[in-house]
Amino acid sequence: MTESAKYNNGIYTVFLSAFLVLFQIGLYFVYIPWNAERLQITEAEIGIGLLVFGIANLIGNQTSGRLIVPKIGTKNAISIGLLGISYLPLLLILSPNYFWFLLAFAPFGFFVGFFSPSAQSQISMIEEKTSRVITPLYHAAFSFGSLVGAITAFFTIKYIESVSLIFSISGSMLVLGALIVFKFGLSKTFEDLKKSPRFKFPKKSILIFGFLMMMNYATMGIILDWSALWLTKDLLVPLYLGGAVIVAFNVGEISARLIASKMINKYSEKLVGGYLSIIAGIILFLSILTSNFYVIIFGMILFGFGTANFIAIILRQAIRVTDEPISLTVANLITMGFAGFIFGPALVGYLAEYIGLTFNMYLLSMVWGLNGGALIVMMKRLNLSSSS
16 A cells, blocks of 8 residues: 555545544533433533543543554544543533532543544644644544534434434444554554653744634634524524534535635635634624524524634644644644633533523624634744745
């Protein structure tokens, strides 16, 4: 097998793993209203669970990027991540009380955090070696997984009573995916693995990029964690349509990510990552003002399209200016990004309970629009706005 074919195998197996992880997460998050009602817990209590998820996620990020990937390679680390994630949502929906619900969130967060830098590091390494734009397509696999998970939940909520059966099957899919990655993934010999240096604070530009990712992830949960509850509680949408916002957002994301390389080559990363995010935030804000379900769903499609490549552009820009190993830079960025899960979910849960879920949706549009503006300023300062 040629070197190019081996890199392609690596790309396809990472895409598969990204799809499976977000399929599992997208499926579970549509079931959050069901699980919250079953356990009789409030929005603030859900936020605390997501806080536990975020803290464990940070530990998983650094464990993977600093300790595990340099020793065993990204392929093996991805397989471990998939195995770890597989049946944890099943534990969440089987938790007999709030204590066990919180307890299940800790390993769930750890293994999602363990998986993320491993997979992104492999994609970034392949990008560097092949000079191809792959990160947006990798993120499209995430979006597609979340989309299929949410659509699947439409049907399972309506037609399948056994929730434990659903998550047993989805967990088994991740186990199978781990075996496929282990068998066909990119060999360690093709990776540019370097021993992680002693801990030091990343350079200023990396910290700023990490902060932008943090704000993105801090509010991302508004879509994934809270949109189903918002639609069913504030807009009185039927439960089986609770995943409509997730579906619409992912349709827009996938569309933008599939054509990202063409947009970057034709225009610039400044437009794709920055200006489109600003426009998308304005569109979503205006659509929420209408309180019309269909207008909001259309606005969410455009919002997903405009913000889809924000994280991909940050990663590509940061890797260009770093002098540290790719796996460490990616781990640091993702760790800073997922740090948003430490304060984001708890804050959003508090605001949801005492101000309202609709306020959070307005907050989402404003934060992501401001993020786009900040990214444009950052890219101008670094003079990295072109696709070169």
